[in-house]
Amino acid sequence: MAKFVIMQLTTYISDLLYRYECVIIPGFGAFLTRYKSAHIDEVSNTFNPPSKIVSFNKQLQANDGLFANYVASVEKCSYETALQRIRNFTAQITRDLYEGKTVSFKNIGEFSLNDEKLLQFEPFTQHNYSTSAFGLSSFVSPKINRETYKETVSDLEEKAAIHFTPERREAKPYLKYAAIAIIALSALGFGGMKVYENQVQQFNYAEREKANSLVENQIQEATFIIENPLPVLSLQVPKHTGMYHLVAGAYRMEANASKKVAQLREKGYSPLKMDANRYGLHQVLYASFDDKLEAQRKLLEIQKTENADAWLLVQEIK
Incomplete structure (x- = not known):
């Protein structure tokens, strides 16, 4: 047993x-x-995960x-x-x-x-307790031996002369005139397209200036009147940031957790009641810290003065 x-x-x-x-x-x-972190054992050629x-x-x-x-x-x-x-x-x-x-x-x-x-x-x-390396295991890979082969380029070249014998081809006259006509038509088409694009840009610019002028006149003529404005409401919500949190207690009934929050608030703390965790417990926090040593010092102070069962929670709160 x-x-x-x-x-x-x-x-x-x-x-x-x-x-x-x-x-x-x-x-x-x-x-x-x-x-x-992940590392390699050079003696055994073993790759180890984080x-x-x-x-x-x-x-x-x-x-x-x-x-x-x-x-x-x-x-x-x-x-x-x-x-x-x-x-x-x-x-x-x-x-x-x-x-x-x-x-x-x-x-x-x-x-x-x-x-x-x-x-x-x-x-x-x-056994690996790192959740970031879940499913990863060590493995051995044999060492790769790389060899460099150096050869003289001149030994690999084939020194054979290459002779080019151009052929004389007689161009047909009508093909020459057809090519000239195609070039001329392409130039005219390109010039006409540029003229059209310039006209479209000028029209768009004029219409945009006209619309901007109309909007400015309407804004200048408008008068905004707000009757019975609502008073400014200022809220101060305690912020709990950091990875280290001082826990005053964990309660299965949310009403008991809320009662603990009210008690801590009367003592001058800015407590936080967390949502129920996976075990159905509502944890109530005294405070949260970014620095671990600062959190531990505050925890010892609370344990000595008012709550010997207070404990440290290391967790990111969203």
Whole structure:
């Protein structure tokens, strides 16, 4: 049963790594992903697509709510129940490690303790978490050897003289006069066409000037009167831009999310209620940031002063 729970929760972690750069397991550590561009291994002639490299940081253990909310939404349980399952999960992993076992997370990597009882993580490189490289796989192409063949041009040329013997042909007189007549007719036709084009352009120009003059006179004579103009309405709508958002909470009932928005607005925030996500949860945001470090500093401040369960959402809002 314990192995089934571990496999199930590691599958959830793997799902989140496709969409987020940081997935924290409360009380255990955090999985981090870093983008790596496409590259070629010159030793094995292997072409590798863009990918995400997975690493582990034991220092990041504070609960940001991401993993627990995902477990709660998938297993359709409460947030507190999901947290308890995660605590049991980390406790089982810790016991296995101190018993000298190697703990494997499917498609992610393996954990073990070294001789100094320090945690070691070895990522699996076969699995690619970059969605931009979906369907692409590594392949080996044999090295292409190019050889340059140099030959003397003079050796390839055939030095054979080519003699041209012109033939004398007597031109018939009536063909010469027919050619002259065709040229004369073409010249007359071209001249007549140019005269016609000039006349059309002059007529179009005169009509365009006449129309412009009429429009200007009508504009000058018009009088615009607006009775009882409407007062100017000024709206201030909070803007949430950037990839990093501070989440105050996620609510299955939209009414509860709206109530949270009203509470935050009374405290001086400019909150935003997001549309329901794929799990039917309405997330309420404190604020959004373009800079990741600035968002993390603000998150720590909120967690210390008013909401210990606030967490960081990394997502583009449209």
